[in-house]
Amino acid sequence: MSSTILSLQSANIYQEKNPVLTNVSIDVNRGEFIYLIGKTGAGKSSFLKTLYADLPLTEGNGTIVDYDLRQLKEKDIPYLRRKLGVVFQDFKLLPDRNVKENLLFVLKATGWTAKEEMNVKIDEVLDKVGMINYQTKMPHQLSGGEQQRIAIARALLNDPELILADEPTGNLDPQTSVEVMEVLRKINANGKTIVMATHDYALLLKYPSKTLKFDEGKVFEVVQRTV
Template identity: 75%
Template structure:
């Protein structure tokens, strides 16, 4: 049996007082690649934010990478996020520093101190996403697809147990989206668990996998052909 990385039971998700999603029951096991689909405004982002501690879980029970979301304290959130790799739609790279320095910033912020280990880790993750020769460049010198590859590399730095990718291809053209998907697929084949929110149905058809859908304030698993 592979280990359960994420489990939610009878969860309801609120934005302030507004109920966004209710009666969520799901589990994701180690090594799975899971899509989260749904229209804009259906609650995908609120769902993701709850998983990485941006929205508190106030109803139901939730465990993610061995953290209890109901009892999660403010001070625990940085430690939770070290076990998660988060990839955003808009890359969130720091524009005033090179790619290497973007990655260095994250490692230092998460407690890395050994210069040699830092350098070799940065080389390693950039190589994984096909960006080994681009570390000296600034974000604005890269295409959108290249910036997203760097954002994926950044998510891999601390060897996360689960990668949460929130619309990672949302700002990319179809060809580049496929390239970025292939990077994510390779990472998944190497044993990483990935939960990816998307509204790009072409990707689901091209790379079918377990799919959860946000609709009518619920989250449920859908059979691919019914998507």
């Protein structure tokens, strides 16, 4: 297994035939925590969508968790996504079922069948995000921060090699953002690779890490000034 979990070389990324990013070349190693920053519309979400195969990569080269993005076939996409955990800004919890049922839904959809194993896995991921006592709560009974913790737990269900987080603190107040960030940092400290798009520059200052800036169709690493 290579130490590089994600690599793009001379990649051009399009949204409906419109070029969004050109000549992107980056490498992400296992265990890294990477921020993606840049204005709204700078291409961060399109970049992440390319990584989880919502947008096809048609120019340049790219590999992610040992899948070749240029050679990816439709039937491979569910297997690729099992190796990725994706966390969205708006949580995307199913409103008509409780926390445990939300997680069961994902496990069943990704091929789990043994009830006992599913229960053990749900306990394990909820424990990691400090939400083990919330299994019977409905999403509307949870705060934004609690919903995002559940969304992170959901992203961990299939023990992904890489977590892609698209503005995971975007709908949260500053204190809750820090709490969610602590959860993500802990997951990263346990060996998971995380790529996180954010507008929250306070978090970058509080938790400095490798940062890629998206600007005018380009992606480049920025060096954070440390005080």
